[in-house]
Amino acid sequence: MKRRTALKIFGLGVGGALLAGGGGLGVYYAAARRDTAGKIDFRTALAIPPLADAEVMTDVASGAAGASGVRRFALGIQAGETQLKDGAPTRTWGINGTYLAPTIRARRGETVEIAVHNGLDQETSLHWHGMHLPAAMDGGPHQPVAAGETWTPRWTVDQRAATLWYHPHVHGATADHTYRGLTGLFIVDDPAGDDEASAALNLPSTYGVDDVPLIVQDRAFDGDNQFTERIPLAGSLGVIGDEILVNGTLGPYFDVTTRLVRLRLLNGSNARLYNFGFSDDRSFALIGTDGGLLAEPWETNRLYLSPGERAEIVVAFEPGETVDLRSFPSPDYGGASGRLDGFADRLDICRFRAGDDLADTTELPAALGEAPDLGDADVAAERSFVLASDQINGLSMAMDRIDFGVQEGTVEVWEVTNDNGYIHNFHVHDVQFQVLTVDGATPPPHLRGWKDTVLLVPGSRYRLAMRFSDHTDPNVPYMYHCHLLQHEDDGMMGQFVVLADGEQVGAVGAGHGHHS
Ligand SMILES: [Cu+2]
Numbered sequence: 337m338k339r340r341t342a343l344k345i346f347g348l349g350v351g352g353a354l355l356a357g358g359g360g361l362g363v364y365y366a367a368a369r370r371d372t373a374g375k376i377d378f379r380t381a382l383a384i385p386p387l388a389d390a391e392v393m394t395d396v397a398s399g400a401a402g403a404s405g406v407r408r409f410a411l412g413i414q415a416g417e418t419q420l421k422d423g424a425p426t427r428t429w430g431i432n433g434t435y436l437a438p439t440i441r442a443r444r445g446e447t448v449e450i451a452v453h454n455g456l457d458q459e460t461s462l463h464w465h466g467m468h469l470p471a472a473m474d475g476g477p478h479q480p481v482a483a484g485e486t487w488t489p490r491w492t493v494d495q496r497a498a499t500l501w502y503h504p505h506v507h508g509a510t511a512d513h514t515y516r517g518l519t520g521l522f523i524v525d526d527p528a529g530d531d532e533a534s535a536a537l538n539l540p541s542t543y544g545v546d547d548v549p550l551i552v553q554d555r556a557f558d559g560d561n562q563f564t565e566r567i568p569l570a571g572s573l574g575v576i577g578d579e580i581l582v583n584g585t586l587g588p589y590f591d592v593t594t595r596l597v598r599l600r601l602l603n604g605s606n607a608r609l610y611n612f613g614f615s616d617d618r619s620f621a622l623i624g625t626d627g628g629l630l631a632e633p634w635e636t637n638r639l640y641l642s643p644g645e646r647a648e649i650v651v652a653f654e655p656g657e658t659v660d661l662r663s664f665p666s667p668d669y670g671g672a673s674g675r676l677d678g679f680a681d682r683l684d685i686c687r688f689r690a691g692d693d694l695a696d697t698t699e700l701p702a703a704l705g706e707a708p709d710l711g712d713a714d715v716a717a718e719r720s721f722v723l724a725s726d727q728i729n730g731l732s733m734a735m736d737r738i739d740f741g742v743q744e745g746t747v748e749v750w751e752v753t754n755d756n757g758y759i760h761n762f763h764v765h766d767v768q769f770q771v772l773t774v775d776g777a778t779p780p781p782h783l784r785g786w787k788d789t790v791l792l793v794p795g796s797r798y799r800l801a802m803r804f805s806d807h808t809d810p811n812v813p814y815m816y817h818c819h820l821l822q823h824e825d826d827g828m829m830g831q832f833v834v835l836a837d838g839e840q841v842g843a844v845g846a847g848h849g850h851h852s
Contacts, residue, residue, distance in 0.1 A: 368675050368676050368680075369675055369680040369681060370578050370678070370681040370682070370683065371681065371682045371683075372580075372682070372683050372684050373615070373662060373682045373683075373684055374615075374684070375684070376587050376660075376684040376687075377587050378587050378588065378589040378660075378684075378686070378687035379587055379589070380585050380586065380587055380588055380589070381585070381588070381589060381590075381591070382548075382582060382583055382585050382588035382589060382590040382686060383583040383584050383585045383588070384543075384544040384548070384549065384583060385436055385437065385438055385439045385520065385521060385549060385551070385583055386432075386438045386439070387438060387439050387440075387441060387543065388409050388411070388432070388438035388439060388440045388441070389409070389410075389438075390407040390408060390409050390442075390448075391407075391408045391410075392405040392406070392407055392408070393405055393406045393408050393449075394406075405447075406446075406447045406448070406449050406490070407442055407446055407447070407448050407449070408448075408449045408450075408451065409440055409448065409449070409450045409451070410432075410450075410451045410453070411431050411432060411437065411438075411450060411451065411452050411453065411462065412431065412432050412453045412455055413429065413430075413431050413452065413453065413454050413455055413456055413460060413462075413481075413518065414429065414430060414431070414433075414434065414455040414456070415427070415428075415429050415434075415455070415456055415457075416428060416429070416430060416433075416434030416435075417434060418430070418434045418435040418517070418584070420435070420561070420581070420584070420586055421557065421561050421586060423561050424560055424561040424562075425561070426557070426561050426562055426563060427562055427563075428516055428517040428563070429456065429513070429516035429517045429518050430517050430518070431518060431520060434517075435517040435584045436517055436519055436520060436551065436583065436584050437502070437518065437519060437520025437521075438520060439520060439521040439522070439523060439543075439549060440502070440520065440521070440522045440523070441522075441523045441524075441525060441543075442493050442522075442523075442524060442525070443493065443524070443525045443526065443527050443528060444493050444494060444495065444496070444497070444524060444525070444526055444527050445492070445493065445494070445527050446492070446493050447490065447491070447492045447493075448490065448491065448492075448493060449488060449489070449490040450462075450488065450489055450490075451486055451487075451488045452475075452481055452486065452487045452488070452489070453485075453486045454481040454482065454483055454484065454485055454486070454487075455484075456483055457483050458483055459480045459481060459482045459483060459506060460480070460481060460504045460506055460509070460513050460518070461475050461476065461477070461479055461480050461481055461487075461504050461505050461506050462475045462481070462487075462502050462503070462504060462505075462518070463475035463476055463502060463503060463504070463505035463765075464489075464500065464502050464522060465500055465501050465502060465503060465522075465644065465763075465788070466498060466500035466501070466522075466626055466627065466646075466768070466788045467491075467493075467495070467500055467522065467766075468494060468495045468766055468767065468768070468805070468806070468807075469489075469491040469766070469807065470491060470806075470807040470809065470812075471765075471766070471807065471809050471812040471813060471814050471833070471834070472489075472809065472812045473489035473490065473491045474765055474766070474814060474815075475487075475489065475502070475505055476505045476765065476813075476814070476815050477505060477506060477507035477735060477815070477847060478735070478812060478813065478844065478845075478847055480506050480847070493524055494806075495524060495627070495628075495768065496524070496526070496627060496628035496629070496705065496768075496786065497523075497524050497525050497526045497628055497629070498523075498524050498624065498626065498627050498628040498646075498768075498786070499521060499523055499549075499600045499602070499624065499626075499646045499648060500521070500522040500523070500524060500626075500646075501519065501520060501521050501522055501551075501602055501604070501644075501646065502519070502520050502521075502522050503518055503519045503520075503604075504518050505815070507733065507735060507825070507829075507847070508825050509825065510821050510824055510825055511565075511574060511575075511606050511821035511822045511824070511825050512565070512825075514604075514606060514821055515555075515563060515565060515575065515606055515821075516563065517584075519551060519553070519602075519604045521549050521551065521600070521602065523600070537629075537701050537704065538697075538698050538699045538701070539598060539623070539650070539698060539699075539700070539701070540594065540596050540597055540598040540650065540698045541598070541698075545593065545594065546593070546594040546596065546597050546598060546695075546698065547597075547598045547600070548590065548597060548598065548599050548600065549583065549599075549600045549602070550582050550583065550599050550600065550601050550602065550661075550685075550686065551581075551582065551583050551584075551602045551604045552580065552581075552582055552601065552602065552603055552604060552605065552610060552685060553577075553580070553581045553582075553604045553605050554576060554577035554578070554579065554580055554581075554605050554608045554678075554683075555577040555579055555580075555581055556575060556576070556577035556578060556579070557577075557579060571674070571675075571676030571677035571678075572676075572677060572758040572759075573607035573608075573677045573758070573759060573820050573822070573823075574606050574607035574820055574821060574822030574823070575606055575607055575822070576607055576608050576676070576677060576678045577605075577608070580663075580683055580684075580685050582685060582686050588686045588687070589686070589687040589688070589689055590686060590687070590688050590689070591689050591691065592653045592688050592689060592690040592691060592694065593691050593694065593695060594653075594694055594695045594696070594697070594698065595652060595653060595694045595695070595696040595698075596650055596651070596652055596653075596696075596698050596699070596700065597650070597651050597653065597688075598623070598648055598649070598650050599648070599649050599650075599651060599661075600646065600647075600648050601639075601641060601646060601647045601648070601649065602645075602646050603641040603642060603643050603644065603645050603646075604643075605643050606643060606820070606821040606822065607643060607677070607820050607821065607822060608643070608677075608678050609640065609641065609642050609643070609666060609678070609679070609759065609791070610640070610641050610663040610685075611638055611639075611640050611663055611664045611665065611666050611667075612638065612639045612640075612641065612647075612649075612661065612662075612663060612664075612685075613637050613638045613639070613661075613662055613663075613664050614637070614651075614659050614660065614661060614662060615659055615660040615661075615662050615684070616659055617637050618637065618651075618659065619635045619636060619637045620635070620636065620637070620639075620649045620650065620651045620652075621633035621634065621635055621649060621650045621651075621700055622634045622636060622639060622647060622648070622649050622781070622782055623648050623649065623650055623700070623704055624646075624647065624648035624704075624705075624785065625645075625646070625647060625648075625782065625783075625785035625786060625787055626645060626646050626768065626785075626786060626787045626788045626789055627768030627785065627786025627787060627788060628705055628768075628785065628786050629648075629704040629705030629785070630704055630705060630707075630781075630784065630785040631703070631704060631705055631706060631707035631784070631785070632702060632703055632704055633650070633700055633701075633702075633704060634781040634782065636781075636782070638664065639782060640666070640782075640791065642759070642761040642789070642791040642819070642820075643761065643819050643820055643821065644761065644763055644789040644819035645761070645787075645789045645790075645791070647782070650700050651688075653688065653690040653694060654690060654694075655690055655691065655692050655693060655694050656690055656691070656692050657690045658687060658688065658689050658690070659687075659688050660684050660685070660686065660687050660688070661684075661685045661686045661687075661688065662682065662683065662684050662685060663681065663682070663683045663685060664682055665679065665680050665681065665682055666679040666680075677759070705785075707784065707785075708770035708784070708785065708786055708801075709770075710747055710769075710770045710772070710801035710802070710803060711770065711772055711801065713747040713801065713803070714747065715747055715748065715749050715801070716742075716743055716746035716747060716748055717742070717743075717746070717748045717749075718748065718749045718750075718751065719740070719748065719749075719750050719751070720750070720751045720752075720753075721750060721751070721752045721753070721762070721816070721830075722752075722753050722755045723752070723753070723754050723755065723756060723760045723762070723792060723818060723828060724754075724755040724756040725756065726823065726826040726827045726828050727827060727828060728816075728817075728818075728828055728829070728830050729830075731830065732826075732827030732828075733817070733824075733827045733828070733829035733830060733831075734846075735844070735845070735846045735847040736843075736844055736845060736846040736847075737831065738813050738831050738832065738833055738841050738842070738843075738844055739830040739831055739832055740832050740841070741810065741832065741833045741834070741835040741839075741840070741841040742804045742832055742833075742834055742835065743804070743834075743835055743837075744804055744805065744806065744807075744808045744834050744835060744836055744837075745803075745804070745805065746803070746804060747801060747802065747803045747804075748801070748802060748804070749772065749799055749800065749801050750764075750769075750799070750800045750801075750802070751797060751798070751799050751800075752790075752792060752797075752798045752799075752800060753792070753795075753796070753797050753798070754792035754793065754794045754795070754796065755794075755795075756794060757794050758794065759791070759792070759793075759794065759820070760792045760818045760820060760823060760828070761789055761790060761791045761792055761818060761819050761820065762789070762790055762792055762798070762800075762816065762817075762818065762819075763788060763789040763815075763816065763817055763818075763819040764788060764800075764802065764814075764816045765788075765814035765815045765816065766804070766807070766814045766834070767788070767802040767803065767804060768786035768787065768788050768802070769786070769787055769788065769790075769800040769801060769802040770786065770787075770800065770801045770802070771783040771784070771787060771790060771798060771799070771800055772799040772800065772801050773797075773798075773799045774796055774797070774798055775796050775797050776797070787800075789819050804834050806834075807834060808834050808835055808836040808839065809833060809834065810833050810835055810836075810839045810840060810841060810842035811833070811842035811843060811844055812833065812844065813831035813832055813833050813844055814831070814832055814833070814834070815829055815830070815831060816829070816830050816831075816832065817829030817830070831844070
């Protein structure tokens, strides 16, 4: 069935509703607007993903990392059960645990090596979302890890401090594998002692204390506490769940001990968008987007994130207060299917309980990073991408088709439009891009920093500038795609290669990434 149909109907439950006539469907439709504001029992302490242990190896052979050595991480993908709710445990997947994954941290300039062991009974992959790295290390559809095998990518981190993440990317099964729980953060830090960089800013930066990751995911549970992707009445985006997990915790609270707290938000949902704000409508400062810090903080009381996007915000708390992070109804998208896609929902996400004495040692500087600077660059090529009907430019993803090659060392401008009437977004591997314009105008403040994923409002035109540096390979492609995972799996994805001078686009196999 095509996914762009307005109403997608699954299962016996809706069959019964249909037999009962329009009134039965109407019950589902009415229930499709969820409002949990003030109704969540925040009784479980927010889980903080552990930091991944690294073994530092002296790398004599390649000399790649010089004196700093190579940081080697070990990630074990496994199936298991997780006690997410009262009653039966939920069958989940996780990495070094049964749900979600440890947070990897590495500094710019360090060489990392990550041993990814697949302990599942089927192939999967891990993709380093937002990372600038060789295509063969990217963990996309062409780097599947077979059941029982270990894949060990290695690269030198070379990009700004940023909140990146990792998740499976096997073609046709990315949505399912991610939904089961394979999601972790990858935080890039600036080099130690680099006083030009973010490390010198006095931002909140104590992990889990005043620098807190929030992996926000919606999930639908069946009557037996199991994740289900077969919800009764679905819209156009894929599975929309009615319960919110943060770092794998349902109904989480976080005890605030400092006046300022940095939250690293990841929309880790397959399909749901979040219009973040607080229950008292307080303002907060957006300090960073997908690719790192903004030039300056932006004060707002709402922040819209589509699947795969990240944001770093700084929130100020008063002693003794309680306030909830909430997702508010989305202003712009609606209609009948918009409601089924969750755009009318109001959902409580996480409670913040401030202590009576708050440490006050950090600050929010007026100047943070450097604004993207590609607006004046010489542009080597312009390309256009139209997303509609599970396709990009009228083509579905094919593993053995490389759509185009770009020249290493050049800047390109990609014009991206959503010509569909349904929500999509656009993610490009290997690079962070600058949004030059939206419908010809200067982008809003939350799109003025480095991005790797951008929401595509239907009918709007986004001009994205990106520089392709390093890592040429005519035969191993990077992906560009919609990050609503069902759309991606259904074929809304393409492939490009980065070419050295004089190189031609090569060939890539059809792969064995298709699941049955
Ligand atoms: Cu899409």
